[in-house]
Structure formats: structure tokens, C-alpha cells
Amino acid sequence: MEFIQVSEEEGDEPIEVPTEDDNSLLLSTLQAQFPGACGLKYRNEETKTLRGVRSNEGRFFPPARESGWGPMVYFCVFPKENKRKSDDHLENFTAKTKRIETRLRCTDLIVLGLPWKTTEDSLREHFEEFGEVLMAQIKKDIKSGQSKGFGFIRFGSYEVQMNVLATRHLIDGRWCEVKVPNSKQGSAQQVPCKVFVGRCTEDLSSNDLKEYFSKYGEITDVFIPRPFRAFSFITFYDPEVAQSLCGEDHIVKGVSVHVSNAAPKSETINRHSSRPQQQQPQQIQIQPMRGAPNYQRLRPKNFPWQEPHQHHSQDHPLLPPQLDLPNLQALGIGAGERTQTQQQSQNPLSVGLNFNTNRSIISGLNQWSFLSSGGQPTKNNGFFNWMNQSVAGKDGGPSVVETTTQT
DNA sequence: GTTGAGCGTT
Numbered sequence A: 001m002e003f004i005q006v007s008e009e010e011g012d013e014p015i016e017v018p019t020e021d022d023n024s025l026l027l028s029t030l031q032a033q034f035p036g037a038c039g040l041k042y043r044n045e046e047t048k049t050l051r052g053v054r055s056n057e058g059r060f061f062p063p064a065r066e067s068g069w070g071p072m073v074y075f076c077v078f079p080k081e082n083k084r085k086s087d088d089h090l091e092n093f094t095a096k097t098k099r100i101e102t103r104l105r106c107t108d109l110i111v112l113g114l115p116w117k118t119t120e121d122s123l124r125e126h127f128e129e130f131g132e133v134l135m136a137q138i139k140k141d142i143k144s145g146q147s148k149g150f151g152f153i154r155f156g157s158y159e160v161q162m163n164v165l166a167t168r169h170l171i172d173g174r175w176c177e178v179k180v181p182n183s184k185q186g187s188a189q190q191v192p193c194k195v196f197v198g199r200c201t202e203d204l205s206s207n208d209l210k211e212y213f214s215k216y217g218e219i220t221d222v223f224i225p226r227p228f229r230a231f232s233f234i235t236f237y238d239p240e241v242a243q244s245l246c247g248e249d250h251i252v253k254g255v256s257v258h259v260s261n262a263a264p265k266s267e268t269i270n271r272h273s274s275r276p277q278q279q280q281p282q283q284i285q286i287q288p289m290r291g292a293p294n295y296q297r298l299r300p301k302n303f304p305w306q307e308p309h310q311h312h313s314q315d316h317p318l319l320p321p322q323l324d325l326p327n328l329q330a331l332g333i334g335a336g337e338r339t340q341t342q343q344q345s346q347n348p349l350s351v352g353l354n355f356n357t358n359r360s361i362i363s364g365l366n367q368w369s370f371l372s373s374g375g376q377p378t379k380n381n382g383f384f385n386w387m388n389q390s391v392a393g394k395d396g397g398p399s400v401v402e403t404t405t406q407t
Numbered sequence B: 001g002t003t004g005a006g007c008g009t010t
Helices: A027-033 A090-103 A120-128 A158-165 A206-216 A239-245 A265-272 A340-345 A359-367 A382-395 A398-404
Strands: A003-007 A015-018 A039-043 A050-052 A073-077 A109-112 A133-140 A147-155 A169-171 A174-179 A194-198 A219-223 A231-236 A249-252 A255-261 A295-298 A368-371 A377-379
Touching (some): A109 A158, A120 A133, A120 A169, A206 A239
Antiparallel strands (some): A003 A015, A039 A073, A109 A147, A219 A231, A249 A255
């Protein structure tokens, strides 16, 4: 473990915050010192520009693989646009706007475990303690009008949404769970590290691409589909670098290529592949990769702070007892969307941990994975998103992205 | 009239 220096803004007095055993910094650790912070940045000594720190699933990763965090001072990033300095380059504006839209936008939140008696008014009343409520609804049985025990809530500010997701909620006498719903896309989505590069010519080698695009940030993978298909994929270490390039034209070795978002792999598989992919994860070779969550402990699927009378002994015998910890997944920063198909058929843990047969354990892992020794749970997506991401970079679904980017 | 993991008639 090491301490890194973080200040709220450039020039402010830094505070030393501890990192985890895997050298990452937990968002929760950062937020303990800087409430409301959602990102980290630092000034790149070479280019004198600010550079974002890679973040994923509620944790930050050091800018350089080898040298770790280094001695420099990092600055906080806050969700409010007006906190941004005005030294942004014009060319970054689009990407930043895009990022704010995709990452800091409020989404409907699902509220699970509501008492039957809770009404839309009392639901709204509860959440208005946190900030402006734009929508509050209870899902009811159409015939009887009885509540189904869950509802949806929407806030006017992303900061409020973050607070709500990080807080436990006692609503009308019952502890309820607030999450980003997984039924719909468009929820706070993690910024992908991989970009699609169109209009490639056949003589553009992966080295050419790597050489050219490396000036924007460290590249972890270049994938050129064979046979030649006039496009390729570049994966950056820093998703913000990837994002900042999207929508741009670049001239590589005299060739004008176009960079755009790489479509999620899952969609392409379902849409364009005729061969069943269900068994695919069993064949994927998982390689160690920087940023890999350090998988150490498991958590039961039960909501961690649920009162004893509310849970019904679903704790797995192999899993540790419950703790009282906030819902970090729900912070919305790393809540990547995933389809049912991905969850069921691309479960890489079935390979990595040899749990390929025990569905009960796998479902437990799907719900709770303890990352590193900080004891902070990252719910639902951490390990899987990371793993899917690294896997996607390798076999990168050329058939996938080709069509989905032609929107 | 009962229930308690989930994912939204528009």
C-alpha cells in the first residue's frame, strides 16, 4: 500500500489517501476525504495538460503500469460542469460534453423491497430529503392496484443520485434497496476503452496504428480483423483517452481514418453471428492484466444492511457473513449495462475460478464480489465488466462492431 | 384478505 497526494483543486493543500493492495485507489476512499468527487486527474509534466486517471467500477488505477502513482499531486474531479477549469481545448469539448452526458446524467433508479403500504407520495417524500425528485412511481398490479413492492425514482441532479445510491434507505419502516435498473440501457455506463477505427487501408499495420495513436495515451491492444475488413480496434488504457478520440478523423500514414465508439460485443454476437456462442467463455484464455480486480472474498446476494427479519437465510454456506456497507456499485460510475446473455453465457469466472458447474456460487459471484483487501464490496459488475472488457479486446468481435457502428 | 425476489402496461 502507498499513499498518494490528492487535493481538491490544483494549488490546494493535498491530503494523502491510501491505496489498496493492488495499487488501486477506491472511489470510496477518495470520497471519504472529498465528498462528491467522482474522478481524478493530474497534470502531465510532459504535455502540461491535465490528464484523467483511469477509473472503473468504483476504483482508480495508476496512470503508469510500472511506476505506479508516482510523487505527483492528483486533483479531484467533481460532477458539476461549472467546476471545470476553462483551459479545456476546443477539440476536447465534444468529448467532454459527451462524457458528461453519458456518465453524469440522471437515470431512473429502481427501489426494491418497498413495503406494500408505500405510496408514490410517501416514496417521493422519503427521497425528497435528498434533493429534487422528478419522478416517483410504484409498480402496482393492474387489477387490484396492490403495490408490487418496487418502484422507480428519478432525481434532478446527478450528485443527489449518487448520494441516494450510496445511502441505505428506511422507507415506511422497511430497508429498501436502490439500484440502477438493469432492464434498460442508457443507465450510467462505463466509458469504454476500445474504439473502432474505420476507413483503414490494408497496408495500415497494427504497429502503424499503435505508433500513431500512442501519442494520445497508452495503448493496450490493437486488433485488426483478418481477412481485411477496412476497420480495426484500438484499446486504450485510459477510457477517457478513448472517448476523447471518438468522432474524430485522423491521418495515419497518409490514410484518413475515422474513430468512433466500438459497439458492445454482446449486441454483435446476438445480431450477426449464426454460430451459437454459449460455450465461448469456456474456451477463452484469461490472461493477467493490469487493473484486474484482486478477487479475494465473496459476498452473499442479500442486501448487506437488510434487517435480520427481512432476509430469509439465503446466505451461502461458503460465503462470509454480512456486513453493513454502502452500495458502491450503485454509485452509478461503473454500472455498466449488460445483457442477460452476457451474464449467463459469458461468465468468465466459470473459467477463472473453476466454478463452471455450480450455479448457486456463480450467482453469488454475480451479485457480490469483494475486490482487494479494502473490504469494500463492488456489487454486480466489477469483475465481469473488467473481464469482458479484456476478453473483448482479444477476440474483438469484428462481425460485431462492423454493423453496430453504422448507425 | 396471502407475498418479499425482482426490473418499468404507457
